[in-house]
Amino acid sequence: MRPGSVAADLTAFPQLQGSASARQGSTPSPGRRPTGNFKKSRMTMDPATITAVSALAGSAIGALSSVATSWLTQHRQNRMQRLEQEASRRERLFGEFIDQASRAYADGVVQERLDDPSKLVPMYTAISKLRLFAMPATIGAAEAVLEHVVTTYETTSSALAARHSRVAAHDILRVFAEACRAELASVR
Numbered sequence: 450m451r452p453g454s455v456a457a458d459l460t461a462f463p464q465l466q467g468s469a470s471a472r473q474g475s476t477p478s479p480g481r482r483p484t485g486n487f488k489k490s491r492m493t494m495d496p497a498t499i500t501a502v503s504a505l506a507g508s509a510i511g512a513l514s515s516v517a518t519s520w521l522t523q524h525r526q527n528r529m530q531r532l533e534q535e536a537s538r539r540e541r542l543f544g545e546f547i548d549q550a551s552r553a554y555a556d557g558v559v560q561e562r563l564d565d566p567s568k569l570v571p572m573y574t575a576i577s578k579l580r581l582f583a584m585p586a587t588i589g590a591a592e593a594v595l596e597h598v599v600t601t602y603e604t605t606s607s608a609l610a611a612r613h614s615r616v617a618a619h620d621i622l623r624v625f626a627e628a629c630r631a632e633l634a635s636v637r
Contacts, residue, residue, distance in 0.1 A: 536636045539582055543629040546575040547622055550594050554621060557601035572598065584632050590625040597621045 549572040556568055563569070576591050583591075598621070 532636060535582075536633055539629075539636065540633060542575065542578050542582065543587075543633075546572070546579060546591055546594075547626070549575050550591075550598060550622060550625075553598045554601060557598055560602065563599075563602040569595075569599070584628075584635075587625070587628040587632050590628040594621055594625050 553569055553572050557563070572595060576588070576595060579588055579591055
């Protein structure tokens with residue numbers, strides 16, 4: 450043995466010499482397989498296990514489809530309820546605007562001029578509410594009605610009497626009402 454090798458160093462310690470030689474002899478060589486009784490086994494399932502797993506999988510799939518169907522049904526019902534509430538809210542706003550515009554127009558036909566501008570405030574309020582929810586076509590029709598009402602206030606009663614036949618034949622709210630009907634049909 451060479452000086453400085455592990456075996457030469459162990460000579461000084463006799464109690465370790467036996468364990469080192471035992472360790473050196475017990476290491477298997479690199480190309481050698483360890484000996485032992487190893488069996489190749491295949492994993493097999495008995496029919497009862499297969500039946501139980503199939504039943505559990507079927508139950509899980511059935512439960513999942515039931516939950517999914519319930520969720521989709523509830524989601525659809527909630528959506529329809531929200532759309533109906535939205536249509537109802539718009540319907541109230543449209544009715545409110547029609548009421549305000551009718552009152553203001555009737556007052557404009559009777560009055561020589563707009564003596565109290567606060568008479569138009571409810572109509573402006575209704576248009577502002579419409580701007581929050583209504584479609585642009587409906588808002589445009591409402592603004593046209595407002596312009597027509599303001600023009601009616603500015604027109605003298607003699608000019609209005611001359612136009613009376615045209616005013617009677619012309620419904621200032623028709624375009625607005627048709628826009629409202631189209632919008633409600635699109636929401637529902």
